[in-house]
Amino acid sequence: MLIDIHGNFYAPGSNLPRSKTLNDSYLSTARKVGITHIVGIVMGTWGDLSHTYVPSLDDMKYGNRFLLNVIEENKGFVFGYAFINPVYEERALEELGFCIEKGMIGMKLGASVRCDSHLLEPFVKKCIEYNIPILQHIFQRRFGEYPNVALSDASDLARLAKRFPEARFIQAHIAGGGDWQFGLRAAADIPNIWIDLSGSGCDSGLVEFALRTVGEDRLLFGTDLTLDTGIVRLYTLKRLEADIEKISFLNAQKVFVERFQ
C-alpha cells in the first residue's frame, strides 16, 4: 500500500496550462509508480476566478464539487480534502460539513488566514469533532508579509498545534520551497504535526534531516505536483533503513483513522 496524502486535481477552467490533461496524467502516472490511494484537493480554479490560496466562496465550492466527482469516478483510489477559506465563517463551516457528509476525509487550508487567526478556531474544533486531519499550506519560513496572502510558516502551525493538542495537523510539502530545516525543526517536538514529504525540491540531506529531527513515525508520503521527487524520497528512506511501511501507509492510516482499505 502506498498512500499519497497530497494530490492535486484540476477543475475545468483552471488557470493552468494543460490542466485538462493533468488529471489523467496524474492518475495514470500514480498507478504506474505504485500509488494505491490518493488524498486529493481541488484548489478552486487555481487563480482563474479568485486567488489560488485565498479562494472565494464560489471558487471553493466549485473545486470541492469537482473533487467529489473525481472521488466518485475513482472510488477506493481517490479520497479528498475539503478546501476551505475560513474567512467565510458560517458559510465555510457549512461547506466543510457538506464535504465531510459527502465522504471527504480531511480539510485543506491555503493562505486565507494565518494559523493564529481567531477565524480558524471553529474549523479546528469542527475537525476534531469530525475526527479528520488538517492539511495546512506552509511556506516553511516566512520573512515578514507577502502580498495578497496570509501565509503561515512552520512556527505558526506549531503554535496552533500546541493550542489544539487533540487535533491532527499535516505540515504541507516540506520540499515545496522554503527553508526545510526551519520547517522540520519547528515541528520536531510537536507530536500532533505530521510532515508531508511532498514538493518539487530535491535538496541533498533533506530526508536525512527529516528522519533525524522528526522521526519515521511522523513522516507521510506525498507528491503534490511532482511524483518523481516523492518516489525518490522513499528510495532514500529505504537506503537509510527507515521503516518504509510506516511512511508509505501506516502513519497515514493513523492520521486518517484507518480510512484506506
Add this chain to the structure above:
Amino acid sequence: MIIDSNVLIGNWPFRRLPYKDPGELRKVLSDEGITRVIAGSLDAIFFRDVQDGNEMLYKAVARHRDFFTPAATINPTYALWEKDYKQAIEEGAAAIRVYPEYQNWDILDHSSFELYEACRKDKLPIILTAEIEDIRQRHFMDNPRDWLGGEVRQLIEQIDGLKVLVVNARADRMREIALTLPSQKRKQVFFDISAVWGPFVDDIALCVNQIGVTQFVFGSHAALKTPETAVMKLKISQITEQDKKQIFTENIKQIMPRLVSCHA
C-alpha cells in the same frame, strides 16, 4: 551510461552538504548509473580570487580523473583571469563556469567578451547557473543579483558559435531564453534538467517538444541536490527512449568536445 553536466564540489556556506569528499560523492553518483561528471567548485563562487577554488577542485578530483572532469570558474573582471583560463585548459577543463550574479558583474560587461571569445575559439561552453538554491529557502546573505534571459539572448546573438549551457533553470526560464531566439541561434543555448519538473506535470516533455531535444543535457546539481531525482524524472518522463538517451549521454558530447578528447 549517464554523463552529468552539473555537479558542484566543495562547501556551501549556508548549509552542510552530506558528502564529505569527492570519493563519497562519486559513489552516490555511480550508484545512479552516472559514469562521467563535469564538476565545478562551490567554493569558487564566493572566493574573491576564484582561482583558489579552482585549485581546490583540481586537487580534490586528481584521484578521480577517470570520473570527474573539471569545469573551471572564471571571473573575467578579476586581475590576471587569463592565467586562470590558461591553467583551466591545461587541467583539461571541459567547460567554464561563470557567476556574474554572485561576483558583481554583468553578462554583457565589455570585459567579459574577451573570455567568451576565448571560449568560442577553444570550444569550451560557458555554464550559467539560473539559481544555486531555490529563492524561497535562501539565507539572507545568499543574495545573488538576478540575471535576465534577455541578457543571455543578447550574448548569444552577439557571438556566433559560443555555446551557453544554462543549468538548474525551471521550464519558464528555459522557454524565456530559447523561444525568443531565432531557430538558428537557439542551437547555441542548452539546458540541464536538474530544476525542471518531472511527471506528472512533466515539464521535461513540454520543453523538449517546444525547444528541441538537442538542446537538453542531463544534470543533477549535486552535491546540493540528490542525483536520484534527476535520473528518475528523466526515466519516467513521457518522451521517447531515443530522446532520453540523447539527454542522458549523447548531447553533451556535442556541447563539450573537450570532454570526449580528454577521455578518448
